Amino acid sequence: xxxxxxxxxxRYLALALDARKVIDALIVFVDTGERKPDLxxxxxEALVSLKAVKEKKEIFSPQRNKLAFSEYYEQVRTxxxxxPTTEREQIVGKLQKVIKGSAKVDEQxxxxxxxxxxxxxxxxxxxxxxxxxx
Amino acid sequence: xxxxxKLGVETLERDASALFSFVDSVCQFxxxxxxxxxxxxxxxxxxxxxxxxxxATKEYLSGFAAKRPSKPELYQYYRQRLETIRLGWFEFxxxxxxxxxxxTLNVPYALVEALTTRLRSVSGFDKTTFAIFHIDELNxxxxxxxAIKETTDKxxxxxxxxxxxxxxxxxxxxxxxxxxxxxxNFLIAHEMGHFVFEKLQLKDRLLPxxxxxxxxxxxxxxxxxxxxxxQLSKDRLSAWAEEMFCDxxxxxxxxxxxxxxxxxxxxxxxxxxxxxxxGFSVTAGAGSTIFxxxxxxxxxxxxxxxxxxxxxxxWPAIESIKSxxxxxxxxxxxxxxxxxxxxxxxxxxxxxxxxxxxxxxxHILNAVTDIMKDANGKKLDSRLNSYRKFNDEIGKYLVRxxxxxxxxxxxxxxxxxxxxxxxASTRLYLESLENLMExxxxxxxxxxxxxxxxxxxxxxxxTKAIEDHSLLVRERGAESIGGYFKRANLQAxx
Numbered sequence: 001x002x003x004x005x006x007x008x009x010x011r012y013l014a015l016a017l018d019a020r021k022v023i024d025a026l027i028v029f030v031d032t033g034e035r036k037p038d039l040x041x042x043x044x045e046a047l048v049s050l051k052a053v054k055e056k057k058e059i060f061s062p063q064r065n066k067l068a069f070s071e072y073y074e075q076v077r078t079x080x081x082x083x084p085t086t087e088r089e090q091i092v093g094k095l096q097k098v099i100k101g102s103a104k105v106d107e108q109x110x111x112x113x114x115x116x117x118x119x120x121x122x123x124x125x126x127x128x129x130x131x132x133x134x
Numbered sequence: 135x136x137x138x139x140k141l142g143v144e145t146l147e148r149d150a151s152a153l154f155s156f157v158d159s160v161c162q163f164x165x166x167x168x169x170x171x172x173x174x175x176x177x178x179x180x181x182x183x184x185x186x187x188x189x190a191t192k193e194y195l196s197g198f199a200a201k202r203p204s205k206p207e208l209y210q211y212y213r214q215r216l217e218t219i220r221l222g223w224f225e226f227x228x229x230x231x232x233x234x235x236x237x238t239l240n241v242p243y244a245l246v247e248a249l250t251t252r253l254r255s256v257s258g259f260d261k262t263t264f265a266i267f268h269i270d271e272l273n274x275x276x277x278x279x280x281a282i283k284e285t286t287d288k289x290x291x292x293x294x295x296x297x298x299x300x301x302x303x304x305x306x307x308x309x310x311x312x313x314x315x316x317x318x319n320f321l322i323a324h325e326m327g328h329f330v331f332e333k334l335q336l337k338d339r340l341l342p343x344x345x346x347x348x349x350x351x352x353x354x355x356x357x358x359x360x361x362x363x364x365q366l367s368k369d370r371l372s373a374w375a376e377e378m379f380c381d382x383x384x385x386x387x388x389x390x391x392x393x394x395x396x397x398x399x400x401x402x403x404x405x406x407x408x409x410x411x412x413g414f415s416v417t418a419g420a421g422s423t424i425f426x427x428x429x430x431x432x433x434x435x436x437x438x439x440x441x442x443x444x445x446x447x448x449w450p451a452i453e454s455i456k457s458x459x460x461x462x463x464x465x466x467x468x469x470x471x472x473x474x475x476x477x478x479x480x481x482x483x484x485x486x487x488x489x490x491x492x493x494x495x496x497h498i499l500n501a502v503t504d505i506m507k508d509a510n511g512k513k514l515d516s517r518l519n520s521y522r523k524f525n526d527e528i529g530k531y532l533v534r535x536x537x538x539x540x541x542x543x544x545x546x547x548x549x550x551x552x553x554x555x556x557x558a559s560t561r562l563y564l565e566s567l568e569n570l571m572e573x574x575x576x577x578x579x580x581x582x583x584x585x586x587x588x589x590x591x592x593x594x595x596x597t598k599a600i601e602d603h604s605l606l607v608r609e610r611g612a613e614s615i616g617g618y619f620k621r622a623n624l625q626a627x628x
Contacts, residue, residue, distance in 0.1 A: 006228070016218050020214075020288075060342065123214060130221055130224075
């Protein structure tokens with residue numbers, strides 16, 4: 001495997017690991033209704049990163065990347081491939097609702113479950129691109 | 135049909151167990167306590183790190199199924215965590231065997247030590263060490279320790295108390311066949327540059343310049359461009375900038391011998407063509423002018439290296455070397471922007487990125503200039519003066535197959551430094567290897583096999599000298615005079 005290939009592959013792994021971070025925080029919330037301390041932070045980071053995927057002014061900003069959804073072209077591309085803009089915007093809306101936490105808990109949990117499905121699809125696709133093929 | 139919840143739990147256990155076995159098998163290759171073969175300290179630390187991470191991962195997997203969510207509809211998403219951990223371990227798996235192959239007998243130990251010592255004189259890098267890995271490809275490769283650290287940091291969320299990756303340890307892959315070479319291994323200096331670039335987060339510093347460069351070139355097209363195309367252009371320019379930085383860093387660190395190793399490894403003497411008035415030819419499709427997604431064109435890289443050599447005042451000393459390698463360096467100065475192109479003609483914004491890179495290049499040189507300072511903020515000595523002082527003397531020793539650890543000049547014994555030794559040896563290799571061969575019967579400098587044998591001999595003599603240097607400068611009574619080490623007065627000691 002060439003260094004170039006390895007470098008690109010590691011970007012997919014970083015994306016998968018970051019998607020997983022948010023999924024894990026959400027699983028606890030959906031399962032128990034408990035808002036663990038890392039939930040709000042993980043969701044906010046996901047929100048910032050998913051918004052950055054579509055904002056040109058953020059592309060050259062060194063500070064923006066809390067999560068690896070938008071640091072490299074391969075990551076942006078993977079998110080775009082997994083979901084069209086409209087679905088991403090819906091998920092951003094659901095993220096905002098769960099972060100705000102003002103709706104009924106079971107409604108928040110349904111939104112959280114949708115976010116899990118969304119992020120899981122990104123994680124799965126990133127893992128697929130990362131995985132060496134026999 | 136079995137109960138759905140039970141089946142889910144059972145399969146979680148089985149999947150965790152399969153991953154446990156995989157991690158266990160990777161850790162068995164981690165030779166932290168191995169006495170034979172022996173490993174350099176940084177490699178031992180790397181093995182120890184992998185072993186500890188493996189133990190932490192296995193402990194976590196032992197309780198994975200028991201800590202499952204209570205709602206079965208979440209199992210699928212919980213289970214996928216195993217897959218992410220598994221692929222994280224794929225990343226470590228890549229490096230463990232590569233490190234296990236690189237025991238002390240199979241790494242250019244003296245050179246790595248000499249280059250590391252030199253790097254430690256750069257402010258902020260005084261504790262740096264490097265673990266060496268063997269790779270299959272005939273190329274050199276810095277394994278970004280930040281990527282390993284990042285993966286481990288992210289593992290922290292599932293694996294309790296994973297070990298911390300040694301902060302000052304860099305990891306460099308070298309071709310498995312080149313463990314005893316000297317000259318080609320000068321490219322290790324470039325890989326050290328990647329470690330520095332990453333550690334100082336220079337990409338963040340260059341991003342505003344990258345944006346400005348693209349805006350300057352694209353004008354109104356910048357706003358009209360798609361986000362994906364801009365992202366791609368940013369990634370290209372960042373990658374090219376890092377490679378260029380590493381070249382310039384290497385040139386400053388070890389001098390022109392880096393450029394000669396670069397020319398040799400990538401066969402760049404093929405650009406020379408006496409039939410052309412300019413003495414060189416860049417034909418259509420020639421690789422030396424082509425940018426790839428990760429690397430700028432070779433001839434542009436050489437052009438920038440020469441600019442730095444001129445800035446450091448090395449250039450007159452290089453021009454006097456009688457070798458066609460010097461002609462390659464000189465020729466690179468005459469290659470203009472229009473000769474450079476991108477690998478894929480249809481790639482979006484590729485030409486704009488190349489033009490933007492021309493605007494960006496001075497900022498990369500500035501970044502190198504800013505960091506090449508010692509702990510007192512003084513510019514790092516290029517060792518040019520030392521080369522001027524000792525080059526001829528070192529040549530006289532080497533041409534008689536004598537190790538030039540100590541040379542006699544102006545009535546004194548001196549210990550030439552490693553950088554001077556490397557550059558003086560390279561000069562002899564390029565210019566007058568036949569003089570060394572002429573002193574020995576039945577050696578024909580026109581035969582590649584004979585030349586190759588004597589190149590190896592020259593490399594061995596030089597390697598011994600740089601190895602000796604690290605000891606000699608610690609000799610009781612040895613003095614540093616004007617930056618040059620003078621041997622202790624042994625008669626007075628008697």
